[in-house]
Amino acid sequence: MSVSAYQSLCELARERALISTTASVLGWDQETGLPPAAVSYRASQLAWLSGKAHELTTSDRWRATLEAAEAEGSDDPVVAANLREFRHHFDRSAKLPRELVERDTESSSHGKAAWVEARKESDFSRFAPSLNNLLDIAREKAELWGYDGEPYDALLEEYERGSDTAEVANLFDRFRKPVAGIAREAVENSRSTPADLLDAHYPIEGQKALNREIAESLGFDFEAGRIDTVTHPFCTHLGPSDTRLTTRYEERNFLSSLFGVMHEAGHGLYDQGLPGSEHGLPSGQAVSLGIHESQSRLWENHVGRARPFWEKWLPRAAEIFPNLHTLSLDDFLRGVNRANYSCIRVEADEATYDLHILLRFSIERHLLNRTLEVADVPEAWNTEFESLFGFRPPDDANGCLQDIHWSMGGLGYFSTYSIGNLNAAQLHAAAIRDEEVASACTRADYLPLLKWMQDKVHATGSTLLPQDLMESVTGERTNPEHYLTHLRTRFC
């Protein structure tokens, strides 16, 4: 039997996936315990792999196979979608000269070092030259990729296929004022809840046991995954049956690691729900960061911070941590959903989280459009922070220097955090319109909810663009009203 050009193209794509997942194993290992002296050799190993991936995906062979597969055509919608995505990614890769890709990688590596230094000293001016350089590279990439509206469009496309900046800005404009109001009210309503309501000693072995039990109960498959300890938690997908969650532990706060695990397990359940037989092909890949984040926030917030979840799990948690016996469910939930402003995004609660995203999106967009100079970032940050939060951060480390993303060239990316929140609420609302799902959720049985997400969201891989997926699954494109309703119900 002759092999079609499309099958050959899939073979090439599977080879690329072997390379990229190998790099991901090395990346996971780097975060979970690489000996300090081994960092520079690890960078050489990763550079070799990324060189091989680039060689393959920009090769004449890849191009010719893609063209032949396109010429063959197909009536199969999955094949057609895969061809669409293969073409899209090939064209984008082909537009960037290798020199730029290498300069990008190198600048990110230097940028990260400069950021670490600047943050330690809480002095933005030390990071400013790197950021200028990284912005130049980002704009250069955007020009080569091309865009209709503004440079952010071209960058966002990398993370959120088919979206544009105007659409995101419009969404954010619609929910900026209400979400700021909800945050204010939530903080106000939490004043009577003591900050140390849940403060106690929670042995780490107990946290590990509870986290694992809960992740398992949500449907996370430990035959095809694991949980490890790191400084900066993440979830990574190292192959069709290898999904690794990570977390960190605080002895005085078991919810920190638990919600961390539920968040990463949300990412992991999505990865485990992708069709394994399609691994390496668009039809087997997660579709966008905004959909990925919808899954993590779904399990962390819509499931994990809701009353039915704790009706079931508080008694179990109290078996492991006996001090919890002294708390009523109501008091415990007040502690779980206590809201307060924080300068630092990664420490923010659900009610105030999006304010951080709105802020950075605005600053980043201005920077890319050159309507804000790099030197003026701290002032612009603090002013806009004040308009959202009502106070100014004490210094740059707690302000514009807090996140690593810019220093690694991660521009055009941050808005997907809030898109994820909006999508989570909208998907959750759609799922519980199914009565079986809704009634199971009230009994803290979340397997029907997972099944719903698997069937509607995970199984389609990247065959639909993110907004087409939202429309097909929920009946409309991303709409902030569902999220606002959810926040009002929880906090007001």
Place this chain on the structure above:
Amino acid sequence: MSVSAYQSLCELARERALISTTASVLGWDQETGLPPAAVSYRASQLAWLSGKAHELTTSDRWRATLEAAEAEGSDDPVVAANLREFRHHFDRSAKLPRELVERDTESSSHGKAAWVEARKESDFSRFAPSLNNLLDIAREKAELWGYDGEPYDALLEEYERGSDTAEVANLFDRFRKPVAGIAREAVENSRSTPADLLDAHYPIEGQKALNREIAESLGFDFEAGRIDTVTHPFCTHLGPSDTRLTTRYEERNFLSSLFGVMHEAGHGLYDQGLPGSEHGLPSGQAVSLGIHESQSRLWENHVGRARPFWEKWLPRAAEIFPNLHTLSLDDFLRGVNRANYSCIRVEADEATYDLHILLRFSIERHLLNRTLEVADVPEAWNTEFESLFGFRPPDDANGCLQDIHWSMGGLGYFSTYSIGNLNAAQLHAAAIRDEEVASACTRADYLPLLKWMQDKVHATGSTLLPQDLMESVTGERTNPEHYLTHLRTRFC
């Protein structure tokens, strides 16, 4: 400045090292915690890497660069040695057709599965067809590589450069009778030592702490290495500054993990002592399994089971494990060096260990020479076992099926375990002829011993052949007398 062909060759070799160390990271990860469902995808990742390595090392580019470098020549002995080794390995790789390499890999994988099954049932006949097939492949490789005496020569060359079977057989003949006699005497002398003399509860966290403290005191660099927990312990070298030891824990026997760690740390200290700037080149590589094993056995046995070591470390161990306070140093050492026959090599003590190696070497050699049929292995094994140990194993699982090596195509390999023991004793004897080393050892200060090994053994990489190294460092080729003297002193 123009780049010499030799420099280009070194670049290629460094690229090969990037590939092989990447594969080693994946291998380490597989042993330390790969989710069960991910095994087959991991095999695909490893196959891709080994394909790339094979492509590179058998490429026309590699051949032409090697030839050009040879034509350049060099007066530098390190360059000359590297060229010698590059040529040797290139010729050997070029002699094996890709088809055979792939058949070898596949047969090993099937062989392993058949062995697991056969061992579980303790039924050698289930493994016999696989072993026949693996022996055919081994003989085929040996014919392609070529040999003067017998097929084992060509296989041994892969593990112990420049040795031949007759030399090994001669060594083993010389020490078979005395070592069997020492074993008998050691077992006899241990009859009065209760088997449960050191049996107690040793919490694993305490074992971990002690192991780490001791490995550190021997000079193992944790900035460039780590210790993890596995089922089958090993040491792996993932780059010039990344050496990973592994061990397993028994709650009732802290010496099992401690001596395991000291053994693997011996391998690791060798790896850490190789010149990092030469990583990927023969001058930066360990020279042979017989030298590698000399380092592991040196630290495990010559250091770790000796009185001065425990004069220092027993008080510290007793701080962690208070039950040890009840034992005198003499009693403790009787427990440490208690000898008894075991059917299983990996459970064997120092006094009886080599009997297992002599046995398997003899059987393996007969099989390769077709002077023993596969079907007759169990009978031959048990008969020869009885002549060495004085009793017969109860079944195949405790006899000829105990070790995994044959099933993975590891033929021509086992003899290096005893060569390592002989070399360890000979190198140790040479080192303590240096008075500073000897006197420091009596105070349990082993850094001068490490320095001696680093200077004489580690620093030369593979620039000398193993037996030339032994001769240059100790004044003679491997000679069993040093080992016999050591065993007699310890056990008789």
